Amino acid sequence: MTAPTSSVITLHINGEPHTLTVDHRTTLLDALRERLGLTGTKKGCDHGQCGACTVLLDGRRALACLQLAVATEGRAVTTVEGVADGDRLHPVQQAFLELDGYQCGYCTPGQICSALAVLEEHAAGWPSAVTADLRPEAGPPALTDDEIRERMSGNLCRCAAYPAIVRAVARAAQERPGESGTVAA
Numbered sequence: 009m010t011a012p013t014s015s016v017i018t019l020h021i022n023g024e025p026h027t028l029t030v031d032h033r034t035t036l037l038d039a040l041r042e043r044l045g046l047t048g049t050k051k052g053c054d055h056g057q058c059g060a061c062t063v064l065l066d067g068r069r070a071l072a073c074l075q076l077a078v079a080t081e082g083r084a085v086t087t088v089e090g091v092a093d094g095d096r097l098h099p100v101q102q103a104f105l106e107l108d109g110y111q112c113g114y115c116t117p118g119q120i121c122s123a124l125a126v127l128e129e130h131a132a133g134w135p136s137a138v139t140a141d142l143r144p145e146a147g148p149p150a151l152t153d154d155e156i157r158e159r160m161s162g163n164l165c166r167c168a169a170y171p172a173i174v175r176a177v178a179r180a181a182q183e184r185p186g187e188s189g190t191v192a193a
């Protein structure tokens with residue numbers, strides 16, 4: 009008997025179920041863009057190198073180009089299309105807009121999804137590779153520019169809008185309710 013090479017799956021994207029038949033080799037990125045018309049998530053390198061395809065899986069960052077669609081069943085996928093609340097932009101989106109956190113905009117959906125996760129990771133007290141004091145009693149690290157650069161380092165911007173991206177993430181962090189340990193950019 010020949011093993012099946014495709015399956016009917018249901019993906020839960022931005023709170024909506026989408027049922028489709030996919031070849032088992034189809035990446036989540038191609039399922040989103042080519043099958044479901046959700047083209048907000050961008051394909052840059054298609055090799056896990058640039059971060060343009062960053063989405064959230066169960067609230068954590070994931071590269072959609074390295075994730076098989078069939079392995080995504082049962083998980084909550086958030087793409088840039090699901091970040092705003094209707095017509096009201098998320099504070100991260102608003103900060104990117106007001107502080108010019110982009111030029112061509114191609115990397116921006118991935119930057120925004122990544123920034124959302126950075127803020128959650130920081131609020132949860134996760135250290136980064138540049139966190140100086142890792143002792144539990146030291147508490148969460150201040151979200152300095154260096155911390156933001158390190159935590160966003162998986163998202164490349166070919167336009168080099170990095171200074172404005174750092175400012176936008178810092179601004180969004182300051183606007184989080186109850187946020188502490190944030191250092192102005």
Ligand code: FES
Pocket residue numbers: 050051052053054055056057058059060061062071072073074
């Ligand atoms: S397109 Fe996925 S990391 Fe570049």
Ligand code: FES
Pocket residue numbers: 109110111112113114115116164165166167168169
């Ligand atoms: S704004 Fe152009 S690649 Fe980042």
